[in-house]
Amino acid sequence: MQNSKTQDTLVGLFVACGIAALFYMALQISNLGTYTGSESYTVTAHFQNSGGLKVKSPVMLAGVRIGRVASITLDKDTLESVVEMHIDSKFNNLPDDSGASIYTAGLLGEKYISIDPGPGLSGTFLKDKSKIDNVSSAIILEEMIGKFFLNKTESK
C-alpha cells in the first residue's frame, strides 16, 4: 500500500488533469473561446434571397471576421429576408454606404456575409440599427446552372 500522502497527491493530480481537459475542450475546441464578450452594434440588411445563411454565420470585412449573423427573418410586406447582424463595436468606422453580399467559402463551404466598405461620400458611419441598402443576394448554384443550360439551348 502506498503512503497516503502520495496517494492524495496522485488523486489530486488526476482530478486536476481531468478538469484541465474539460477547460481545454471548452476553450480550445468549442466556440466558447471565440466569444470575445465585447460590445457590439446591430445592423440590418434586406436580401432578396439569403439561401444557406445561418444564425451565427460570420460577417467578414476584407477576409477578417468582424461580427456574426444574429437573426434571419422574413419581411411580410416586401417578401425579402431581413438579416440582422451584430458587428463588434471596435469597428465603428464603416462608411454607411458600404455594401453587403452573401458569399460562399469555397465551392461547397458555408455561407458568410461580406461587407464591402463604400467610398464614404456622406461622411457618416454605420451605427446601431442602421440598414445597409447596397446588397447583393446569395448566389444559388442551382439557379446558375439552370440559367446556363437555358442560354445554351437558346443559342443553338
Added chain:
Amino acid sequence: MLEFFENLGKITLGSFAKVGRGVFFLLHTLGGTGSVLSRPNLLIKQLYSVGVLSFLIISISGLFVGMVLGLQGFYILSDFGAAESLGVMVAASLVRELGPVVSAILFAGRAGSALTAEIGLMKATEQLSGMEMMAVDPIMRIITPRFLAGFICTPLLAALFSSIGVIGGHMVGVGMLGVDDGAFWSQMQATIDFQKDIVNGVIKSVVFGFVVSWISLFEGYDCIPTSEGVSRATTRTVVNSAFSILGLDFILTALMFGDT
C-alpha cells in the same frame, strides 16, 4: 411442453427479481453518500485505484484513436477537397461519441471488472458477512465509496480521452499530412458548440459512469460466492456494461441530436 413454459416463467421471474435486487442495492448505495463524503479518505483510496490507475490506458487509447481519426478522415475528406475540415471531423466525433463511449467501455474493462472481482471475493471469503457481524454496514463502507469514485472518474476520463484525441488528430493531420494549422483550429472552433456538443458529451459520460459502476458493483455483490461464480460475474460485468453503454448511447444521441 409444460416444462418449457415452466422454465420460461422461471427465467422471467428470475430476471425481474434480479432487477428488483439491483434497484434496492442502488438505493441503499446512494443512501450512504452522506456518510462517505464526510469521510473523504475512503473515497480518495477508491479514486486512486479506479481513476488514477486508469489514467494511462485512457490517455494512450485516446491518442491512438485521435491519430487514426486524423488519418482516415484526411483520406476521405481530401477526396472532396475538404481536408481543412479535418479538425471538425476529429473533434466532433471525439467529443460527441467516441470520447464518452470508448472511455466508458475501457473503464468497464479496466476498473469495472476489477471491482466485480474484488467485491465477489470479499463475499466468497465472507468478509462482507464479517462486517455485518460487527454492525458495520458493508454497502455503505465498501460499495458506496467505489460507486462514487466511478461516478466521478468517468467524465474526467472522457474529457481526457477527447482532449488527447484531438491533440493526436492534430499531430497526424497538421504534423504528418500537412493540413493547415489555422484552418484546423478555426473550423473546429466555428463548428463545435459548447452547449450542444461538449455539455452533451459530459452528460453522456456521467450517465455511462453511473451505469457501469452500478452494474459492476451489483454483479459483484450479487454473485454466487464460489470461484466459478466470481468469474461468471466478472464476465457478465464486462458484457452487460458494453451492451448498456452502446444501447444508452443510441438513446441519448437520439434525444440530444435527434431533432436537428
